Every structure is written in C-alpha cells, then in structure tokens.
Amino acid sequence: MKPSSKSNFIVCLACLYLSQLLQIFMKFLFPVFLILTSFSGLAQDSDLPNDFLSKDFHKDRREQLRAALPQNSVAVFFANPVRNRANDVDFVYHQDPDFYYLTGYKEPDAVLFIFKDKLAAANGTSYDEILFVQPRNALREMWTGRRLGEKGTKDLLGFEQAFNNSEFKRYNVDFSKFDKVLFYDFKNDVRDNPKDSSDMYDLIAQFKVKVKYPEKKNISLSVEPPKNNLDMNGLNELMAKLRGIKTKDEIDLIRNAVSISCLGQIEVMKAIKPGMSEREIQGIHEFVYKKYQAEDLGYPSIVGAGHNGCILHYTDNYKPSVSSKELILMDLGAEFHGYTADITRTIPVNGKFSPEQKQIYELVLKAQEEAMKIAKPGTLRQALTDTCRAVVNRGLIQLGIIKKDEKHLYFPHGVCHHIGLDVHDKGGASLEENNTVTIEPGIYIPDNAACDKKWWGIAVRIEDDYLITKNGYEHLSKIAPRTVKEIEDMMKQPSVFDNFDLPNLKTVNEKSKSGN
Numbered sequence: 001m002k003p004s005s006k007s008n009f010i011v012c013l014a015c016l017y018l019s020q021l022l023q024i025f026m027k028f029l030f031p032v033f034l035i036l037t038s039f040s041g042l043a044q045d046s047d048l049p050n051d052f053l054s055k056d057f058h059k060d061r062r063e064q065l066r067a068a069l070p071q072n073s074v075a076v077f078f079a080n081p082v083r084n085r086a087n088d089v090d091f092v093y094h095q096d097p098d099f100y101y102l103t104g105y106k107e108p109d110a111v112l113f114i115f116k117d118k119l120a121a122a123n124g125t126s127y128d129e130i131l132f133v134q135p136r137n138a139l140r141e142m143w144t145g146r147r148l149g150e151k152g153t154k155d156l157l158g159f160e161q162a163f164n165n166s167e168f169k170r171y172n173v174d175f176s177k178f179d180k181v182l183f184y185d186f187k188n189d190v191r192d193n194p195k196d197s198s199d200m201y202d203l204i205a206q207f208k209v210k211v212k213y214p215e216k217k218n219i220s221l222s223v224e225p226p227k228n229n230l231d232m233n234g235l236n237e238l239m240a241k242l243r244g245i246k247t248k249d250e251i252d253l254i255r256n257a258v259s260i261s262c263l264g265q266i267e268v269m270k271a272i273k274p275g276m277s278e279r280e281i282q283g284i285h286e287f288v289y290k291k292y293q294a295e296d297l298g299y300p301s302i303v304g305a306g307h308n309g310c311i312l313h314y315t316d317n318y319k320p321s322v323s324s325k326e327l328i329l330m331d332l333g334a335e336f337h338g339y340t341a342d343i344t345r346t347i348p349v350n351g352k353f354s355p356e357q358k359q360i361y362e363l364v365l366k367a368q369e370e371a372m373k374i375a376k377p378g379t380l381r382q383a384l385t386d387t388c389r390a391v392v393n394r395g396l397i398q399l400g401i402i403k404k405d406e407k408h409l410y411f412p413h414g415v416c417h418h419i420g421l422d423v424h425d426k427g428g429a430s431l432e433e434n435n436t437v438t439i440e441p442g443i444y445i446p447d448n449a450a451c452d453k454k455w456w457g458i459a460v461r462i463e464d465d466y467l468i469t470k471n472g473y474e475h476l477s478k479i480a481p482r483t484v485k486e487i488e489d490m491m492k493q494p495s496v497f498d499n500f501d502l503p504n505l506k507t508v509n510e511k512s513k514s515g516n
C-alpha cells in the first residue's frame with residue numbers, strides 16, 4: 001500500500017467512523033436531545049389556563065391542616081395511582097382530591113408529609129413539610145406528558161423540600177417518635193409497575209416498612225393488634241372540616257362549574273327533539289362543557305329517558321331514540337379546574353309536560369322549595385331530607401300513589417351533600433357558611449309499580465347547587481330553568497344545534513366500502 005493510498009484509507013476509515021457516529025447520534029441521541037431541549041421547560045404560558053388555584057392557596061391549606069393536627073404528629077397523603085383501562089391504555093389520570101387540595105400537584109407517584117412541628121434538615125435548616133414527586137424523564141414525557149419534577153415542584157408549587165420519589169426509600173425519619181402518624185388506610189388496590197421502583201406501589205410498601213404498618217393478614221382475630229402510633233381514622237374528620245368550608249377562590253371555580261353545567265342544561269332544553277338518542281343528548285351537555293374549558297366530568301353523566309330515569313345512577317345512556325311522550329332525567333356536572341357541579345333537570349322530550357308528569361314534577365319541586373326555606377347555617381343536612389320526604393309522602397298519598405307513609409318507596413335517597421373537589425365532597429353534617437351543597441329530591445315510579453299504570457315510568461329529580469351564606473343561601477344554579485313554565489318556555493327557544501346535521505353513518509359506510 002502506497003503512503004498516499006494509506007492516508008486515503010485512514011481518511012476513509014475516519015469518515016466511516018464519523019458517519020457511523022452520526023447515524024447513532026441521529027437514531028438514538030438526537031431524539032433525546034430534541035426532547036430535552038423542547039421539554040426542559042414546563043408548559044409555555046399559552047399552553048395552560050392561568051386561573052388554577054395559586055400555590056398560596058395550597059400552602060394556606062397545609063398551614064390550616066397543620067394547625068389542626070394533634071400535638072407531635074405527622075399527616076401523610078398519597079397521590080392517586082394510575083389505573084389501567086385495558087391492555088396498554090390507562091384511564092385519564094385524576095389526582096386524589098385531598099392531595100390536590102394540599103399541594104396543587106396533578107401527577108401520580110407522590111407522597112406528602114405535613115409535620116405538626118419542625119424537623120431538622122440535613123443542611124442544618126428545618127422544615128415541616130416534604131413532598132416526594134415523580135422525576136423528570138424526557139422519554140416518558142414525550143409519551144405521556146410534562147412532569148414538574150423536583151425543580152418544578154419547588155418553583156411552581158412553592159415547596160422548599162421537594163425530592164424525586166426515588167429518594168423516599170432513603171428518607172430517614174424515625175416515625176416511632178411521633179404520638180400520631182395519621183394517614184388513610186390502604187385499600188390494597190394499587191398495582192406494581194415492575195419497571196418503576198418508586199411508583200405508588202413501592203412508595204406505599206416503603207412507607208409501611210418505615211412506620212411498621214401491621215398487615216391485616218398477620219393479625220389473628222383472637223389477638224389484640226400491637227399498640228402503635230398509627231391513626232387511620234382521624235384524617236377524614238380533619239380534612240372534612242377544612243374542605244367543607246370553601247374559600248373565595250374555590251367558590252369562584254365552583255361557580256364556573258355550576259354555570260357551565262347550567263348552560264349545558266339550557267342548550268339541551270332548546271335542542272332536544274324526539275328521536276334523538278340519550279347519548280346524543282349527553283353529547284350536547286358535554287360539548288358545552290368543553291366549549292367552556294371544563295376539563296372533565298365530576299361523575300359519569302346520567303341521561304335517562306322514561307323508566308331509565310328510575311335507575312338513580314343510570315350511566316348506560318344507550319337508548320337510541322327518546323320518545324315524544326317521555327320525560328328525560330339529566331344529572332350531569334362539569335368539573336372545572338378540579339371542582340364539580342351536580343345539577344339535575346327533568347324535562348319532557350316534546351316540550352310539554354303531560355298532566356301526570358306535571359303533577360309529579362310539581363310535587364318534587366315543592367319538596368325542593370320547602371327544603372330551600374330551611375337551608376342556612378345550623379340546619380342539619382338530614383333535616384333537608386326529612387323535609388323533602390314529608391312533602392313527597394303527603395303528595396303521593398294525595399295522588400293515590402301510596403296509601404300511607406310507605407317509607408322511601410319511590411324516593412330512596414337523601415337530598416343534600418357537599419360538592420367541591422368530589423361530587424360527594426367532604427364536609428360536616430350540619431350546614432355552615434361557605435359550604436357548597438345540593439338539594440335534590442326525586443320521585444321514581446318504575447313500570448309495574450303498585451299504583452295506577454298512568455304513573456309508570458315517570459321519574460323526576462330536581463337538583464340544584466347552593467352556597468350557604470350567613471343567613472341563608474345563594475342559589476348558584478338558578479339560571480337553569482326549574483319551574484314547569486320556565487322549562488316549557490325555554491324549550492320553545494331555538495338552539496345552535498338545530499341545524500347541526502351530520503351524514504347518516506350507514507350511507508358513509510356504504511360509500512367507503514364502494515370506494516367513492
């Protein structure tokens with residue numbers, strides 16, 4: 001080999017080597033580089049709404065909880081786990097409401113500690129709260145979305161002590177020194193992701209070791225459980241006291257959720273026609289929610305025509321064609337920035353209540369009106385149910401539907417619960433200023449009920465949302481028509497959906513099969 005050809009050969013070899021390096025870079029490292037650069041920041045401002053609860057709100061909630069904790073105690077909260085829907089598809093993630101309330105953190109695989117008193121930190125400072133969060137991960141973030149990570153949790157949520165969850169295993173606090181370690185007992189329904197050694201399953205397992213959690217299978221019924229400082233009951237009451245009383249910021253969000261849900265009801269009142277499917281009617285409500293940026297539903301939508309309305313939590317919504325003679329019961333709630341409404345309207349599909357439908361409807365309305373008269377601080381929620389029951393029972397006897405007080409036969413549920421981050425939110429048994437609650441009487445007469453068959457298949461629920469004020473209440477959902485006249489008048493109005501016509505699916509399929 002001549003010197004020149006030798007040097008050519010070396011150049012060629014170097015080129016080959018470089019090109020291979022370049023190929024490796026393009027194939028494996030460049031995507032990572034791209035992800036790291038494009039995902040290194042958090043979402044740009046224009047990617048996110050700017051009216052979420054502030055970090056100061058969550059910090060204040062933690063301070064309130066700390067003040068209420070018993071002496072020498074620590075409260076521990078776990079994020080909700082990711083739930084699998086089927087195969088490699090998970091359900092859309094929803095944070096545990098307590099966890100969200102106290103942190104603002106919307107990701108899984110996290111654990112929060114709130115200490116009554118300060119602890120010494122390794123660097124000589126002290127702290128009274130600490131949050132372990134899932135780490136940033138460029139590849140995972142490309143698949144499943146942005147993460148705050150340790151830094152984002154510090155910067156955006158205001159935690160001074162935030163660490164990657166892989167650090168939790170090494171978190172070295174002697175839990176035996178507390179008088180109480182408060183947490184919710186585990187339901188043992190969290191799956192392990194074998195590829196992640198600090199997912200919820202592992203964090204819970206590591207916590208159990210740290211606090212010497214007595215696994216139930218080890219406790220023989222004849223033997224007293226070992227004495228320990230673990231309190232799995234106290235947290236619920238503490239959180240109910242806090243979460244039941246809404247702050248101004250929470251009320252603003254609930255007001256949005258309620259107004260959006262009312263607008264859904266109004267639009268359906270205008271748009272509904274005999275022959276629509278329950279699903280299509282559900283879709284109009286939910287389209288309105290999305291139009292107003294409600295990110296979720298507070299609970300699965302209930303849209304039941306005729307006797308389907310007798311199923312209290314009917315969520316099949318399968319009926320392909322609602323009939324002109326039926327009532328349709330629609331119980332839906334938009335969830336706006338975590339907070340949910342819970343509103344039910346029952347309307348005649350053809351726009352006019354029949355005499356029997358009207359009699360039942362007005363009885364339910366009367367029950368609700370009577371309960372509203374006593375809705376104020378100090379009233380027991382149960383008293384609202386008792387009031388509605390008395391009205392309904394009297395009315396049903398007068399209509400000849402029941403003979404005497406046949407308790408709960410056609411009205412088997414309570415009428416008042418708190419709403420907030422949960423649709424059945426935490427809160428006290430007695431109403432207090434700044435509670436947000438429902439009043440929701442109903443009458444449900446199934447087919448073949450022991451009464452004249454003219455009543456069969458009539459199901460009515462009227463559910464409204466209220467803010468309890470100093471001397472009474474503010475009716476948050478009052479813009480959704482409620483009386484017979486208001487509903488019938490609204491149903492005469494035109495809707496933006498009147499001309500919303502899509503092609504027939506069979507025709508589309510035929511076309512696609514024929515290739516035209």
Ligand code: GLY
Pocket residue numbers: 299331342423440463
């Ligand atoms: N939507 C459930 C309830 O009314 O409580």
Ligand code: MN
Pocket residue numbers: 342417438440463
């Ligand atoms: Mn309700």
Ligand code: MN
Pocket residue numbers: 331332342343344463
């Ligand atoms: Mn409801």
